[in-house]
Amino acid sequence: MLCVRLAGKLRKEGRSSEALDVARKGLDKWGNNVSVNVVFGRCALDNNFSDEAKAAFEKVISLDPLNLIAIKSLGKLNFQEGNLDKAVELFEEYLFEYPGDPDIEEMLASTRQKLNALKQEARLTGQNVTYPDTERMASILAAQDSGKKESDELKSLTIEHSVSVEAEPFAEPPSESKEPSRAPRSLYDLFTSEEREELGLTAFDK
CATH class of the missing domain: 1.25.40.10 (Tetratricopeptide repeat domain)
Structure with a gap:
């Protein structure tokens, strides 16, 4: 045109x-x-x-x-704006299609280094860490979430079991069956029927 x-x-x-x-x-x-x-x-x-x-x-x-001019230009623009994850993604895509560009190779290495430093700082300071919006990163994060969920469920079951064991009273050992008390007739007759029943007395010389 x-x-x-x-x-x-x-x-x-x-x-x-x-x-x-x-x-x-x-x-x-x-x-x-x-x-x-x-x-x-x-x-x-x-x-x-x-x-x-x-x-x-x-x-x-x-x-x-796959327009290389647009990919390269967008990579540089995202780098300038501080969108380092996106810049890395675009630089990698550009080098995949057009390997050996020393300018972009240098920019990619610099961007990765800066990104890693920022993520390390974020971990140390407790700040939220952002991740690149790629299928590979999504699968990694999904696997981590799955592992964390399983770990949390296991901890929950362990705590519930512990509480159940602590709350369950110790069962008292079964009482031994007692032999009825026996007394000679001469003593037996000294007790009333209620006392005999309470003491479980029987006369052994009936």
């Missing part, structure tokens, strides 16, 4: 403001065109319009998920 070529030429000549105007006019007319969005994103970056650049590159990704 003519607007793409003209905007690109103006950029190379350092006429970034004019390039942005041309690219914006092209975007207004061909908003779903990948090339127009790419050149507009680049021109917006040249003029420090980060939000417009990010929106343009995200539009490119929605139209062409």
Whole structure:
């Protein structure tokens, strides 16, 4: 497209403001065109319009998920905004498609180092730690949650069992059957019938 070529030429000549105007006019007319969005994103970056650049590159990704210019640019923008998890994800995706880019390899290593330092600091200070929104991380967190749930259930059962044992009274040993008391007739007759019954007396010389 003519607007793409003209905007690109103006950029190379350092006429970034004019390039942005041309690219914006092209975007207004061909908003779903990948090339127009790419050149507009680049021109917006040249003029420090980060939000417009990010929106343009995200539009490119929605139209062409493997567009390396958009992936690389979004990685750098997320790094600048402090979205380190997203930056790592984008840099890794870029290097997977285009390995050996020393600039991005260096940025990826730096981003990982900074991210690890922040997470370590968060653990030490008790702050919440954020994790990258990826399928791999989701599976790891799900496994951790499952293990924690099983551990909590086991602790709960242990506590319930302990309380049950403590609350259950000790059963008294069965009392031994007592032999009825026996007395000679001469003594037996000295007790009333109620006393005999209470004492369990019987006469052994009836």
